[in-house]
Amino acid sequence: GGKKMSRKLRAHHGMCLSFFEGKGYSDEFTAHMQTIWEEMKGNPLLLLAADADIICARCPNCREGVCVSQDKAGNYDRQVLDLCGLEEGKEVSWGEFSGLVKERILQTGRRKEICGDCQWDQICTGKEQKI
Numbered sequence: 001g002g003k004k005m006s007r008k009l010r011a012h013h014g015m016c017l018s019f020f021e022g023k024g025y026s027d028e029f030t031a032h033m034q035t036i037w038e039e040m041k042g043n044p045l046l047l048l049a050a051d052a053d054i055i056c057a058r059c060p061n062c063r064e065g066v067c068v069s070q071d072k073a074g075n076y077d078r079q080v081l082d083l084c085g086l087e088e089g090k091e092v093s094w095g096e097f098s099g100l101v102k103e104r105i106l107q108t109g110r111r112k113e114i115c116g117d118c119q120w121d122q123i124c125t126g127k128e129q130k131i
Contacts, residue, residue: 004044005045006044006045006047006091007044007045007046007053008046008049009046009047009048009049009053009054009055009097010049010050010051010052010053010055010077011048011050011076011080011081011084011086011088012073012076012077012079012080012114013053013055014084014097014098014100014101015101015105015106015111015114015115016120017036017037017040018098018106019120019127020033020037021123022034023120023123025059026059026060029059029060031058032055032058033055033058036054040094040098043093043094044093044094045091045092045094046091046092046093046094047089047090048087048088048091048092048097049077049088050077050081050088051066051067051070051074052065052067076114076115076118079114080101080105083104083105083110083114084097084104085100085104086100106128109128111128
């Protein structure tokens with residue numbers, strides 16, 4: 001028994017993981033993201049955050065645990081949390097969280113207003129049509 005450890009995930013990464021296709025900031029980052037994407041299939045418990053998380057750990061833009069775009073990324077996180085009716089520090093399963101992201105952000109066409117200025121926007125725009 002015992003309580004399973006939750007994994008820290010930035011709220012806006014719920015969108016990134018929904019659209020991930022093997023591209024990323026560096027080869028190391030992409031391999032790490034692929035591993036986490038695979039782990040989500042096991043529906044882990046997540047601790048929702050608005051700062052550096054398990055994905056950021058291998059990102060070249062994460063310097064000493066802080067994103068070089070923390071203001072932009074943190075803003076993405078807060079918007080995702082608000083639209084999903086969740087708050088920072090909440091524990092939720094990947095299945096529940098990804099379902100809320102899909103239902104309230106991706107399917108309602110609101111992703112672009114949150115993170116349309118992201119460098120990966122084109123990947124998501126191409127995939128949104130298929131949701």
